[in-house]
Amino acid sequence: MRIEKPAQAGTLESNDIYVQILPNPREEIEIRLKSVVMLQFGKQIRQVAMQTLNEKGITSCILNLEDKGALDYTIRARIESAVERSLC
Amino acid sequence: MLRRSALFMPGNNPAMLLSASILGSDCIIFDLEDSVSLNQKDSARLLVKHAIETLDFGNVEVVVRINPVSSQEWKQDLREIVPVYPDAIMIPKACKEDVEEIERFIFEIEEEKQLTKKVKLMIIVETAYGIETIVETLRCSRRIECVLLGAEDLTTDLGIKRTKEGHEIDYARAKVAMAARAFSIQAMDTPFTDVEDREGLVKDTLHAKSLGFSAKACIHPNQIDAVHAVFDPTQSEIDAAIEILEERDRALALGLGVFSIHGKMIDLPVIQRAQNIVDLARKTGKRK
Numbered sequence: 001m002r003i004e005k006p007a008q009a010g011t012l013e014s015n016d017i018y019v020q021i022l023p024n025p026r027e028e029i030e031i032r033l034k035s036v037v038m039l040q041f042g043k044q045i046r047q048v049a050m051q052t053l054n055e056k057g058i059t060s061c062i063l064n065l066e067d068k069g070a071l072d073y074t075i076r077a078r079i080e081s082a083v084e085r086s087l088c
Numbered sequence: 089m090l091r092r093s094a095l096f097m098p099g100n101n102p103a104m105l106l107s108a109s110i111l112g113s114d115c116i117i118f119d120l121e122d123s124v125s126l127n128q129k130d131s132a133r134l135l136v137k138h139a140i141e142t143l144d145f146g147n148v149e150v151v152v153r154i155n156p157v158s159s160q161e162w163k164q165d166l167r168e169i170v171p172v173y174p175d176a177i178m179i180p181k182a183c184k185e186d187v188e189e190i191e192r193f194i195f196e197i198e199e200e201k202q203l204t205k206k207v208k209l210m211i212i213v214e215t216a217y218g219i220e221t222i223v224e225t226l227r228c229s230r231r232i233e234c235v236l237l238g239a240e241d242l243t244t245d246l247g248i249k250r251t252k253e254g255h256e257i258d259y260a261r262a263k264v265a266m267a268a269r270a271f272s273i274q275a276m277d278t279p280f281t282d283v284e285d286r287e288g289l290v291k292d293t294l295h296a297k298s299l300g301f302s303a304k305a306c307i308h309p310n311q312i313d314a315v316h317a318v319f320d321p322t323q324s325e326i327d328a329a330i331e332i333l334e335e336r337d338r339a340l341a342l343g344l345g346v347f348s349i350h351g352k353m354i355d356l357p358v359i360q361r362a363q364n365i366v367d368l369a370r371k372t373g374k375r376k
Contacts, residue, residue: 009131015103073138074102081131 001087002027003061009081010070017070021082022062029053029060035067048072052079089149089175090114090371091234092319094276095306098123099152100132105139108148111309112316115149120165121156121180129161133168140172151210153178157186163193170197170207176233181241182211184224191229206231210276214238215245219260222267232273236305237264239278250281252288254295265300276303283308293318320372321365329362329369336362 003023010018024030031049035042045067052075053063063079070078095113097104099120108116118139124132136152152174155161158181169177179190187209194207209231213222219242226232239257243250250256257278268275277296280289293304293315304315321329331349336359339347347354 013101013103015106016101070102071106071142073142074135077135077138078131080134084130084134 001057001059003058003083003086005086007082007086009085010074010078012066012068014068015070015074016068017075017078018066018068019078019082020064021079021086022064024060024062027060029058029063031063031065033065033067035065036069037067044072045075048075049079052076053083056080056083058083090368091149091274091276092303092372093306093312093315094149094151094236094303095309095312096123096153096279098132099136100124100128102135102139105135106143109143109145112312113148113306113309114303115151115175116145117151117153117178117305118174119153120161120169121153129155130164133161133165137168137172140169140174149175151176151178153180153212154190156181157189162190166190166193166197170194171201171203173203173205174207176208176210178210178212178236180212180238181214181218182225182235183215183218183221184228187211187225187229187232191231194231208233210234210236212236212238213260213264214241216242218242219263222264223270226267226271226273232271234274234276234303235264235268236276237261237278237301240281252282252285252292254292261296261299261301269300274303275301276305277301279305279307280311281307283310286310286314289314290318316372319368320374321369323374325365326369326374329365332359332362333366 003021006022008020010016012018031046033042033045035045049063091114093113094115094117095111096117096119097108099118118136120132140150152169154165154177179187209229211232213219213235237260239250242260243256248256265275280292282288289311297318306312306315332354335347335349
């Protein structure tokens with residue numbers, strides 16, 4: 001499923017993550033990540049993001065993530081929110 | 089389950105959800121209603137859902153306050169939250185009609201998802217109609233475990249000013265405490281809204297306790313200790329209760345129905361009160 005409409009979720013507060021999901025002209029998922037813990041958890045955050053998008057059936061989008069130390073469940077919840085807002 | 093305090097936490101704040109279990113409250117209420125803005129309701133319910141699925145809250149009771157039946161949100165709140173097994177769902181602005189409608193919908197979700205544990209209900213009575221029909225509401229569902237008086241909305245509904253002294257809610261407090269007791273349901277008192285006034289909080293909690301409330305809702309972590317201190321039995325109360333129960337055992341062994349301690353006759357209600365104090369002391373860890 002392609003993302004056709006931009007949407008966002010989350011905040012820039014501590015322990016949260018700001019998520020922006022956008023249409024991608026290419027048939028692929030592109031994740032752009034900024035994180036206060038990029039060195040330690042960058043790879044893990046990308047994995048959680050990709051897994052969440054796969055579970056939601058998304059095949060094409062640009063996902064901008066600005067992480068302020070969110071745990072996995074918060075990342076999941078915020079991405080799900082953004083996807084559902086985009087699809088509604 | 090020990091429930092002296094219940095701390096409200098905004099459902100859309102990850103940092104607060106994360107610290108929920110270490111703040112000392114017996115119960116935490118993740119709020120999807122008043123503390124979440126209209127355009128964040130969807131996000132809050134997903135965050136609370138994933139938090140409950142993921143975090144270990146230990147012995148802390150986890151409750152989710154959903155949006156009222158008058159809103160567009162309550163069904164989706166229940167669809168997301170009930171399957172992750174919170175300890176209870178809290179229903180705002182409760183009345184019989186709403187509780188019945190919500191329970192029917194919960195039952196549908198439990199059947200559809202084949203859930204193995206039935207979720208409990210806590211209700212907030214916070215309208216004049218809710219107060220005046222509380223008996224019908226408490227009678228309509230066996231899931232109800234606790235009833236919370238919501239004084240802020242109630243005084244708004246009545247068009248009167250809410251004061252620290254709280255005389256304006258005396259009738260509502262008495263009615264809620266009495267009705268709850270009649271159905272063996274716990275009565276929880278309304279939050280004290282001045283989070284800086286510890287003395288006022290203690291006074292307010294003592295007053296609620298004197299009317300039959302055994303718990304109080306909190307809106308700030310710094311209120312929890314004061315609330316527990318009021319509801320916990322004192323050492324002298326525990327000692328006196330133990331003495332009564334020991335004398336009861338002696339009297340039973342001698343085949344006596346009634347006995348006295350320090351010249352005061354001890355009968356069944358006094359024994360029951362003593363047992364309640366010892367039970368509460370055990371739960372709070374004050375007696376092994």
